[in-house]
Amino acid sequence: MKRLLLLLSVLLAGCAGEQGIVNKDGYQLDTRHPAQVALPRIKVLVIHYTADDFDVSLATLTDKHVSAHYLIPQDPPMHRGKPRIWQLVPEDKLAWHAGISFWRGATRINDTSIGIELENRGWQKTGGIKHFTPFAPGQISALIPLAKDIIARYDIAPQNVVAHADVAPQRKDDPGPLFPWQQLAQQGIGAWPDAARVAFYLNGRAPYEPVETASLLDLLSRYGYEVTPDMTDAQQKRVIMAFQMHFRPARWDGVADAETQAIADALLEKYGQG
Structure with a gap:
């Protein structure tokens, strides 16, 4: 009797289009019992600079060796009052931007992160001292709503909004000491001490x-x-x-x-x- 009732409930769900029952080609999914242990894949947001101009950066990031999810020009073009940002990799795809990396006990940060590249010349060395390139205000203004959107969608913790140098300090300096981390933290992006x-x-x-x-x-x-x-x-x-x-x-x-x-x-x- 119990099996008959269960079969009838399944049939009725399929006929009535019950919420949580998804019809597929050749099978049906019951999504009404989500597991409690299910975490977002994306946990980290990594900020980079490209160390080159926009055209070269775009060519590099769309070649076969490295990639990032987003590229923001130094001076983003405005369209209908909004800055245009280039999306190079869909967020549900893995991009190769962090490389060999480590953060908070995890390796393979590419697997769990979204990478944003900012067009910026990086540093030049004069007199044995590194001199970094400032970030344009318009570029940071474009970054802020994008970063906020990503953080909100994946519930990324402030301490997991990081520099490339944080996750790969032996290899990388970006985005460098001129990146306005404190300004972004005031906008709810990333960590900052009191x-x-x-x-x-x-x-x-x-x-x-x-x-x-x-x-x-x-x-x-x-x-x-x-x-x-x-x-x-x-x-x-x-x-x-x-x-x-x-x-x-x-x-x-x-x-x-x-x-x-x-x-x-x-x-x-x-x-x-x-």
């Missing part, structure tokens, strides 16, 4: 007072950066530089100091461990 908590953790110390490198790297590892026991001094410096370019862009020398440590403490307090 100034009062940074001051609390600084606890009266001079900002550039040296601290133990291992202690700082432990904080950065807990926040999400890849730190391993066998790293050389140069590799450790690259991790600290990546963090500073993101959260303390006024000075990104890769030296472990009190202000960098205080910022890391404040971020961990606010967003938790990776």
